[in-house]
Amino acid sequence: MSKKHTEVKVPHSVLMSVESPGRYVGGEKNQIVKPITEGMVRTVFCFPDIYEIGMSNLALQILYKVLNGPEWSSCERAFSPWPDMDAKLRENNIPLYSLETKSPLNEFDVAAFSLGYEMCFTNVLQMLDLGGIPLLSKDRSEEDPIVVAGGPVTCNIEPMADFFDAVFIGEGEEVDLEFTAVIKKYKDEGKKDRKALLKELAKIEGVYVPSLYTPKFEGRRFAGFDMEEGAPASVKKRIIKDLDSVDYPTRPVVPNNNVIHDRAYLELFRGCIRGCRFCQAGFLYRPVREKSAKTLCEQGIAIMKNTGYDDLGMLSLSTSDYTGLPELTDGLLEDFKPKHQSLSLPSLRIDNFALELMEKASQTRKSGLTFAPEAGTQRLRDVINKGINEEDIMSALKLAFAGGWSTVKLYFMLGLPTETMEDVEGIADLAIKIEKLYFDTMRELGGKSRKPEITVSTSMFIPKPFTPFQWEEQNTREEFLEKQSHLRALLKKHRNIRYIWHDVETSCFEGILARGDRRLCPVILDGYKEGNIFAAWDQFYKDENWQAILARYDLKWEDFTKGWSTEDALPWDVIDVGVTKAFLKRERAKAYAETITENCRSKCAGCGAACYKAGICYE
Amino acid sequence: MNNEERLKQMTRQQHQHEYVCRGVFERKGALSYIGHLDLKAVFERALRRAELPLLYTQGFNPRPMLVFALPLGVGLDTEGDYFDVSMEVPVEPEEYIRRINEELPDGLRVLSAVSIDEPKNSLMSVVTCASYRIEAPGITDAVLKVFGQESVETMKKSKGREIKVDIRPLLIKPLTSSAPDAAEYMCYAGSQQNLRPDVLLKALCETQGYDEKAALDARITRLALYGGTYPDLTSIEGLL
Ligand code: SF4
Numbered sequence: 001m002s003k004k005h006t007e008v009k010v011p012h013s014v015l016m017s018v019e020s021p022g023r024y025v026g027g028e029k030n031q032i033v034k035p036i037t038e039g040m041v042r043t044v045f046c047f048p049d050i051y052e053i054g055m056s057n058l059a060l061q062i063l064y065k066v067l068n069g070p071e072w073s074s075c076e077r078a079f080s081p082w083p084d085m086d087a088k089l090r091e092n093n094i095p096l097y098s099l100e101t102k103s104p105l106n107e108f109d110v111a112a113f114s115l116g117y118e119m120c121f122t123n124v125l126q127m128l129d130l131g132g133i134p135l136l137s138k139d140r141s142e143e144d145p146i147v148v149a150g151g152p153v154t155c156n157i158e159p160m161a162d163f164f165d166a167v168f169i170g171e172g173e174e175v176d177l178e179f180t181a182v183i184k185k186y187k188d189e190g191k192k193d194r195k196a197l198l199k200e201l202a203k204i205e206g207v208y209v210p211s212l213y214t215p216k217f218e219g220r221r222f223a224g225f226d227m228e229e230g231a232p233a234s235v236k237k238r239i240i241k242d243l244d245s246v247d248y249p250t251r252p253v254v255p256n257n258n259v260i261h262d263r264a265y266l267e268l269f270r271g272c273i274r275g276c277r278f279c280q281a282g283f284l285y286r287p288v289r290e291k292s293a294k295t296l297c298e299q300g301i302a303i304m305k306n307t308g309y310d311d312l313g314m315l316s317l318s319t320s321d322y323t324g325l326p327e328l329t330d331g332l333l334e335d336f337k338p339k340h341q342s343l344s345l346p347s348l349r350i351d352n353f354a355l356e357l358m359e360k361a362s363q364t365r366k367s368g369l370t371f372a373p374e375a376g377t378q379r380l381r382d383v384i385n386k387g388i389n390e391e392d393i394m395s396a397l398k399l400a401f402a403g404g405w406s407t408v409k410l411y412f413m414l415g416l417p418t419e420t421m422e423d424v425e426g427i428a429d430l431a432i433k434i435e436k437l438y439f440d441t442m443r444e445l446g447g448k449s450r451k452p453e454i455t456v457s458t459s460m461f462i463p464k465p466f467t468p469f470q471w472e473e474q475n476t477r478e479e480f481l482e483k484q485s486h487l488r489a490l491l492k493k494h495r496n497i498r499y500i501w502h503d504v505e506t507s508c509f510e511g512i513l514a515r516g517d518r519r520l521c522p523v524i525l526d527g528y529k530e531g532n533i534f535a536a537w538d539q540f541y542k543d544e545n546w547q548a549i550l551a552r553y554d555l556k557w558e559d560f561t562k563g564w565s566t567e568d569a570l571p572w573d574v575i576d577v578g579v580t581k582a583f584l585k586r587e588r589a590k591a592y593a594e595t596i597t598e599n600c601r602s603k604c605a606g607c608g609a610a611c612y613k614a615g616i617c618y619e
Numbered sequence: 620m621n622n623e624e625r626l627k628q629m630t631r632q633q634h635q636h637e638y639v640c641r642g643v644f645e646r647k648g649a650l651s652y653i654g655h656l657d658l659k660a661v662f663e664r665a666l667r668r669a670e671l672p673l674l675y676t677q678g679f680n681p682r683p684m685l686v687f688a689l690p691l692g693v694g695l696d697t698e699g700d701y702f703d704v705s706m707e708v709p710v711e712p713e714e715y716i717r718r719i720n721e722e723l724p725d726g727l728r729v730l731s732a733v734s735i736d737e738p739k740n741s742l743m744s745v746v747t748c749a750s751y752r753i754e755a756p757g758i759t760d761a762v763l764k765v766f767g768q769e770s771v772e773t774m775k776k777s778k779g780r781e782i783k784v785d786i787r788p789l790l791i792k793p794l795t796s797s798a799p800d801a802a803e804y805m806c807y808a809g810s811q812q813n814l815r816p817d818v819l820l821k822a823l824c825e826t827q828g829y830d831e832k833a834a835l836d837a838r839i840t841r842l843a844l845y846g847g848t849y850p851d852l853t854s855i856e857g858l859l
C-alpha cells in the first residue's frame with residue numbers, strides 16, 4: 001500500500017495552453033481538503049469523463065461526502081483530462097493527479113471509478129495509465145491502489161473485468177465505507193498479501209472480485225465460470241433501504257468552471273414503479289424507495305443556501321411518480337420565489353397538474369414539452385410495456401397547445417423486439433397527427449399564426465442485461481440505417497417536424513460492450529493503446545479501428561449481439577440484482593403476447609425485489 | 620457600456636433606488652484559471668450565499684446586478700480590480716466585506732469597499748489606465764527596450780482578420796518598482812483603448828526575441844486600475 005506523498009506541480013504554461021484550465025485546478029467552494037496522515041485510507045474518486053460532466057454527477061457528490069466522513073478516511077477527485085491536456089501531461093511527464101492535494105493517482109489506497117455508461121471504458125484506462133497505475137489487475141503490486149468501480153454499468157463488468165480489482169454492485173453509500181474499513185484493517189496490521197485482501201473484500205455483500213472467476217467458452221459461446229474457493233456463487237446488489245436515514249450532500253462542491261447544468265440537485269426517490277421492458281434502470285434500481293417530502297424540502301432549501309445556485313433540479317427516473325410532489329413543490333416554491341430561485345422538473349408526465357406546475361416553478365420562458373412514447377404503434381408500446389397511449393398524448397398536448405406551448409420533443413427507439421416497418425411508420429404518423437392537432441387547436445382558439453416546433457428523436461434499441469429483453473438479438477447496422485432513412489423520407493416534407501437521430505456506429509459499439517464478456521478486455525486495451533478515448537463523443541469514435549481490433553482477436557459483433565436462448569448461461573449470471581430470471585422470462589413471454597404488466601403501485605408483479613424488504617413492496 | 624451594464628440599464632425598474640457596494644478584490648491561485656463569465660458566476664453564487672439584499676434584474680431570468688470594471692483574462696492574477704453590486708437597501712462596507720469574504724472560494728478576496736448611493740457613472744466607463752507586473756526571467760530588459768522604441772508593431776486579431784497594430788502609444792511608463800525578473804509598467808486600459816498584457820508579451824517575443832516558452836510561463840498580475848486622464852490619475856473609488 002502506498003505511503004509516500006508527492007504534490008504534483010503543473011507549470012503555468014501547461015495550464016495556459018489548454019482549453020478551460022479551470023478543470024484541472026480544484027479550489028471550489030465546499031471542496032474538502034483533508035491533511036494526509038499516516039494510517040488514513042485515501043480514496044480518489046475517478047470520473048472517466050471531463051470535469052464538467054463529472055461535477056454534475058450526483059454519485060460523486062454523495063460518495064465524496066460519505067468517504068470524507070470518518071476521520072480515518074479521505075476522498076479526493078480526479079477526472080479524465082481532455083485530449084489537449086492528455087497530450088500535455090504525457091509530453092511533460094506529469095502524472096494525473098487529484099484536485100484536492102494534487103497527489104498522483106498511484107499514491108492512493110483506493111482508486112474508485114464511477115461508471116455511468118459503457119462508452120467511457122477506454123477513459124478508465126487513460127486515467128489509470130496517466131495516474132501511473134498498471135492497467136491490468138494482475139500486474140498490480142502491493143504499492144498500487146485497489147482499483148474499483150461502481151455505477152449501473154457494473155451489473156455486467158465482464159468487458160472490463162481484467163482491469164478492476166473489485167466492483168460494487170448497487171448503491172454505494174454503505175458498502176463504500178465497509179470496503180475501506182477492510183483496507184484500513186489490512187494496512188494497520190501491516191499485511192502484504194494483495195490476493196488475500198481481495199478475497200477478504202469479496203466477502204462483503206455487494207462486492208464482486210472478477211479475478212476469482214474464470215470464464216469458460218464452448219466454441220464462440222460463453223459457458224459459465226470456474227470459481228475459486230471462497231468466491232461467492234452469487235453477488236447480491238446492495239441498496240439503501242431507508243433513503244431518509246442516509247446523509248444527503250447538502251453542501252456539494254460548487255464548480256468554478258461552467259458545468260453542463262449550472263444548478264443544484266435533489267434526489268426524490270430511487271427506482272421506478274414502471275417496468276418498461278427495455279429499460280435497465282427500471283429493473284436495476286428496484287424497489288422504489290421514496291424520500292419524505294419533509295426531508296426533501298429541508299434538504300432543498302439547505303442546498304440552495306449552501307451553494308448559491310439559482311436553480312434546483314429534481315432528480316429521479318420519473319418525477320411525476322413521486323407521491324409527495326404537490327407538497328414538495330409548494331414548500332420549495334414558497335421559499336424560492338422571493339429569492340429569485342427556480343425549480344427544474346425533468347421527466348414530468350404532461351397533464352393538467354404538470355402544466356400548472358411548470359408555469360409556477362420556473363420564471364423562464366415556456367420551455368419545450370417532452371414525451372417518450374418510445375414506439376410508434378400501440379401494439380409495439382404494449383410489447384415494451386410503455387404505459388402511454390395515443391389518446392393520453394393527444395389530450396395532454398391539446399391542453400399544452402391551448403396553454404401557449406408550441407415546442408414538443410418526442411423520443412423513440414428503433415430496433416425494438418418484434419418491430420416492423422409499420423411500427424416505424426407509426427412514428428411518422430404520430431408526429432404528423434401532433435402537427436395537425438396544433439393547427440386544429442389554434443384554429444379553435446381563433447388563430448394564432450405561430451408555427452409549432454416538433455422534434456422527433458430516435459435512438460437505437462440496445463438490449464441490456466437484467467431486462468426482459470436481455471436475450472434478444474440486436475438489430476444490425478443495416479437494419480438500423482434502413483429504418484432511419486425510411487423515417488427520414490417520411491418526415492422530409494413536413495417543415496414543422498425536425499428529425500434527429502443517434503449515430504448508428506457508436507450505438508452498435510455500445511451494444512457489444514453492454515452484453516460483452518471477457519474476450520473484450522484485450523480489445524478495449526488495444527483500443528486505448530491505439531488512441532481511442534472519449535468514445536462517447538462522436539468526433540472521437542473510430543469505427544474502422546475498432547473493427548480491425550475485433551478481427552485481430554477473431555471476434556465479431558455478432559458474438560455479442562446475436563442474443564441467447566433463455567436457457568443459456570449469461571456473462572452476468574453471478575450478479576443478483578433482486579429481480580429474478582424467472583420474472584424476466586415471464587415478462588419476455590408477455591412482451592411477445594403483447595400484454596401489459598401493471599406498475600408496482602397498482603399491483604405487484606412479483607419481480608423478486610421484495611427480498612430487500614423495503615420501499616414500495618412493503619408499503 | 621459593456622453588456623452587463625447595458626443589461627442592468629435595460630432591466631432596472633424606473634424609480635428603483637439602487638445602493639451600490641463598490642469593492643476592490645484580489646484573485647490568485649486556482650481561481651485565476653477561470654474566464655470572465657465564470658468569475659462573474661462565482662461572485663454571483665457567493666453573493667447569494669452571503670444572503671445580501673441584492674437587487675435583481677427584471678425579466679425572465681433575474682440575476683443579481685453585478686458589474687466589473689474590466690474583464691480579467693484567464694490566467695491573470697489581480698491585486699486590485701473593482702466590481703459593483705447593487706443592493707435594495709444600504710449595506711455597511713465592513714458588513715459587506717465580512718459577509719462576502721466568508722463565502723468566496725479561496726483565491727478570491729474583497730480587500731476594501733465603499734458604498735455609493737445611486738452612482739452617476741458606469742464603472743466600466745471610468746477606467747482609463749492600469750498597472751501590471753509580469754514575472755518571467757529577464758523580462759524587465761525586454762520591457763524597457765520596448766519603452767525605448769518609437770513604435771512596436773504586432774499582429775492582432777480583429778473581427779476574424781489579422782491586422783497590424785502599433786501598441787507603443789498604449790504604453791505609458793515603466794514603474795520604478797520593477798526587478799530584473801519582474802517588470803512593472805503602466806498602460807492604457809478600459810473601453811476606449813486597452814493593452815492586454817498577453818498582447819504585450821507576444822510583441823516582446825516578436826520584436827525583442829524574448830523566449831516564447833518563458834513568455835507562456837510568465838505570471839501576470841494586474842496591480843491596480845485608475846481613472847482620470849494621465850498624468851492626472853484618480854482612484855476608482857472616488858469616481859462616483
Ligand atoms: S418510466 Fe419506464 S423508461 Fe422511464 S425509468 Fe421508468 S421504467 Fe424506465
Ligand code: SF4
Nearest residue numbers: 600604605607610617
Ligand atoms: S416485488 Fe412487486 S412491488 Fe416490489 S418491485 Fe417487484 S413488482 Fe414492484
